Amino acid sequence: MGSQQKKGEAVNAKEKQEKKEPKASVVLPKESVSEQVSERMKQLFGEDSLKPQPLPHLDASKPQEIISKKGEILILNSPLIGSLVAEDEYTDIVKNSLRLAEASKCDAIVVTGNLMYMLAQRYGTRRPYKTQVSGVKIDAKKVEASYPKSVVNHPEFRSVEKRLEKGELVFMTMGQRLDHNLAMLHKAFTDEKDKPLYSGPVYVTFGKLEDELIMFYANEFLRVDLFKSRAWAQKRVYECTAKWRKEKDQAEKEEIYKELLD
Numbered sequence: 607m608g609s610q611q612k613k614g615e616a617v618n619a620k621e622k623q624e625k626k627e628p629k630a631s632v633v634l635p636k637e638s639v640s641e642q643v644s645e646r647m648k649q650l651f652g653e654d655s656l657k658p659q660p661l662p663h664l665d666a667s668k669p670q671e672i673i674s675k676k677g678e679i680l681i682l683n684s685p686l687i688g689s690l691v692a693e694d695e696y697t698d699i700v701k702n703s704l705r706l707a708e709a710s711k712c713d714a715i716v717v718t719g720n721l722m723y724m725l726a727q728r729y730g731t732r733r734p735y736k737t738q739v740s741g742v743k744i745d746a747k748k749v750e751a752s753y754p755k756s757v758v759n760h761p762e763f764r765s766v767e768k769r770l771e772k773g774e775l776v777f778m779t780m781g782q783r784l785d786h787n788l789a790m791l792h793k794a795f796t797d798e799k800d801k802p803l804y805s806g807p808v809y810v811t812f813g814k815l816e817d818e819l820i821m822f823y824a825n826e827f828l829r830v831d832l833f834k835s836r837a838w839a840q841k842r843v844y845e846c847t848a849k850w851r852k853e854k855d856q857a858e859k860e861e862i863y864k865e866l867l868d
Contacts, residue, residue, distance in 0.1 A: 642833075642837075643830055643833065643834050646830050646833075647830060648781070650779070650780055650781055650823065650826050650827070650830070664811075670809065672713065672714050672716075672807075672809065673713070674713040674714070675713055676711065676712075676713055677713075678710065678711075678712050678713060679712055679713055679714045679715065679716060680703060680706065680707040680710075680712045680714075680715045680716070681715075681716050681718060682700070682703050682715055682716065682717045682718070683717075683718045684718065684719060684720035684813065685699075685700045685717060685720070685721060685794070686720055686721075686722070686723040686815075687700065687721060687722050687723065687787070687790055687791050687794045688722045688723035688724050688740065688741060688742055688787045688790055688791075689723040689739050689740065689741050690739050690740070690741040691741050691790075691794075698794075700794050700795075701794060701803060703715075704795060704803035704804040705803055705804075707804045707806065708803060708804045708805060708806075712804075712806060713806065714806055714807045714808070714809060715804060715806065715807070715808045715809070716808075716809045716811070717808065717809065717810045717811065718811055718813070719810075719811050719812055719813020719814070719815075719816065720813035720814060720815045720816070721791070721810055721813075721815075721816065722787050722790075722791060722815065722816075722819075723739070723740065723741075723787075723815065724783065724784065724787045724815065724819060725737065725740070726818045726819050726821070726822035727818075741790070742783070742786045742787065742790065743786075744766075744770060744776065744778070744786065745786065745789075746765070746766040746767035746770055747766075747767075748782070748785070748786075749766050749776060749777075749778055749782060750765060750766040750767075752779065752782060753766075780822075780823075780826075795808075843866065846862055846865055846866040847866065849862055850862040850863060850866065
């Protein structure tokens with residue numbers, strides 16, 4: 607009986623001690639707003655901040671003049687680089703057009719829009735059909751290099767290369783997809799020695815796909831900016847609320863409340 611009483615007292619004492627001691631927080635530390643914005647910008651654009659590049663605006667009153675000596679230019683209509691390509695580069699339409707322009711000594715090449723085939727649409731019933739003609743070959747090492755170390759070092763993690771071999775899904779950011787398309791674009795315009803197939807000037811006009819890509823990035827940039835503004839406002843509200851709760855003086859509390867409402 608006495609031992610049971612002592613045991614009960616020991617349990618009660620332990621419970622009281624646990625109530626007095628603050629429990630360890632299990633909430634993960636919040637990432638700062640600037641870090642979140644920086645990470646999102648890197649995923650989208652490959653860099654922390656944007657450096658806008660002015661593009662020429664053409665219309666009937668301000669046309670682009672092409673100085674032609676022979677009077678010959680080559681028109682390359684919608685090459686759609688990034689879609690399926692011929693296995694043999696000597697049957698590739700884009701490469702052969704560039705070779706023809708070089709051999710004929712054309713004064714210039716004009717690409718009339720839809721230079722790259724890159725989907726800006728993330729979801730939708732038509733997306734599966736559009737992806738069937740994509741010719742992008744994923745660089746497993748480049749994609750995996752962007753994965754967090756905590757993911758790559760996990761014992762259950764399978765490499766991107768193995769996932770691709772098994773036909774499994776692989777996550778890629780929009781920035782990585784753009785890098786892959788630009789690599790295909792570079793390969794399409796150069797030979798095996800990395801030299802340009804055509805040495806003259808190349809003029810590119812934007813088409814439907816370029817317009818969709820620009821609208822996607824513009825929208826995402828606005829979303830990032832909106833998130834940054836909203837997060838800053840929420841932080842100020844939290845600071846005012848915490849200050850109001852700690853304040854003992856009623857007059858000061860009312861002033862803080864007015865600041866919060868403003």
